Amino acid sequence: MQLFEDYKNTSKIVEICVKPSFRTNLTLLFFICFISTTLAAEFNKSLxxxxxxxxxxxxxxxxxxxxxxxxxxxxxxxxxxxxxxxxxxxxxxxxxxxxxxxxxxxxxxxxxxxxxxxxxxxxxxxxxVLTNSVMLGFKSLKSMSIYDSDVTFQHDTFRRLKQLEYLSISKVDVTILGNEVFTGSRLRELYWTESGITKIDKNCLSTLKNVRIINLSGNKIEYLQPETFVGLKNLERLYLNRNRLATVNFRHFASLSSLTYLDVSKNRIPTVDVEEVWRSVPSLTRIIMDSRSAPTGLKKDAFDSLQVMLI
The missing domain is CATH 3.40.50 (Rossmann fold)
Known part of the structure; x- marks a missing residue:
């Protein structure tokens, strides 16, 4: 960066100082080219x-x-x-x-x-296959993204990645997220989308004590067990849209004391009891849901700071 700053300062001096004759301009042009080439060479040496x-x-x-x-x-x-x-x-x-x-x-x-x-x-x-023993070789890994690839995972692949903070997996065939997938993980952001997930074991996510974002959109989840999100006190945003949920018991979200954003749109939920959501998750400021799931006579601004968005 210092090299580029020196170059910028040199250019300003040249611009202020001279403008007389054609010969002077040629001299200046040569001088600027020489400086630029020298700086670029020095910069490339550093890479x-x-x-x-x-x-x-x-x-x-x-x-x-x-x-x-x-x-x-x-x-x-x-x-x-x-x-x-x-x-x-x-x-x-x-x-x-x-x-x-x-x-x-x-x-x-x-x-x-x-x-x-x-x-x-x-x-x-x-x-x-990505195994637990393979992942142990990545001792400094903080971020991993896998999109539309044919990799498969062992049931405990990510459990010992102590430094992993960001995990994004999309369009990778997975049916069940088991209980040992994330044990011991320090994940802050989890995106596992469009991968055909049908079931989440009850203790699979409860170990993610640092997680702030969970995005499970675009899967085939039909049912959430009562323990699915218990204890995630730092969770701020939860995306469950575009699944096959027929019902969601929002009382099971009561322990999500930091949750501010919830998307349950594009599911099969006949009616979302917004008042129950409001009472169960007082920290919530926005919920996204289908228009057809809205209770009769719902006023979108009737629940203090909770914003209801219908799509």
Whole structure:
């Protein structure tokens, strides 16, 4: 940043000082170009570089591997990720894969990135099972996003990720969220959407004592057990929209003392008892629901600070 500040200050001095002749202008132009080139060279020296593109393992190539600063991108590629693929890479904080079809992918290849904080996988095929022992290798991981990829999970995959704060999973086939999925986790934001979830075991989410956002929209959940959200005192936003819920007992949300936003729209709930919601969750400031689920004669502004939004 200091290099860019020096460049900006130099440009201002040049602009203020001179404007006489054509020859002077050419001199100034040369001077500015020289300064810019020097600064750019110095800036580039400060960035680590990556030279693993086209490295071969078993006659299969990895293509389009790029590094920008502390980020690695792999896009539109096929081939293999070998155990030693990233053997010599410098300090990496973020690993991103887009639109790839791997013949083989070894999760342990990422263990060498001991500072790795974020993994993003979008439209990736050829991923092996994510197990608890695999995830233990990501000791510094804080964020993980998986979208429309063929990865599968063991029942206790995320339970020991002590640093993980953000988890977003979408369009990944999962039927049940079991009791041991998040045990011990420090998650603050959980997005598990459009993945075909039909059931959440009663103690699955209750261990997420730090969670502030839970988004379960676009699944196939038909029923919530009374214990599903018990004890989540830091939960502020809850998205249950676009599921198959036929009923919700809002009295079971009474322990959600920080909840301010609730979306239960696009379900099969015949009537939402807004007064029950208002009495059960006094911290709530906004509820989103279907117009057809509104009680007869409902006045949207009848409950103090609770805003009722009908869609």
């Amino acid at each position: 680590p570089t990556l030279s693993i593109a086209y490295k071969k393992f078993k006659d299969e190539e990895i293509l389009d591997v790029d590094q920008y600063g502390h980020d690695i991108y792999i896009e539109n590629s096929s081939g293999v990720i070998h155990e030693e693929t990233f053997l010599d890479v410098p300090r990496i904080l973020r690993f991103m894969v887009y639109n790839c079809r791997f013949a083989s992918f070894d999760w342990t290849s990422l263990f060498r990135m001991s500072y790795l904080e974020s993994i993003d996988l979008y439209d990736v095929r050829g991923l092996p």
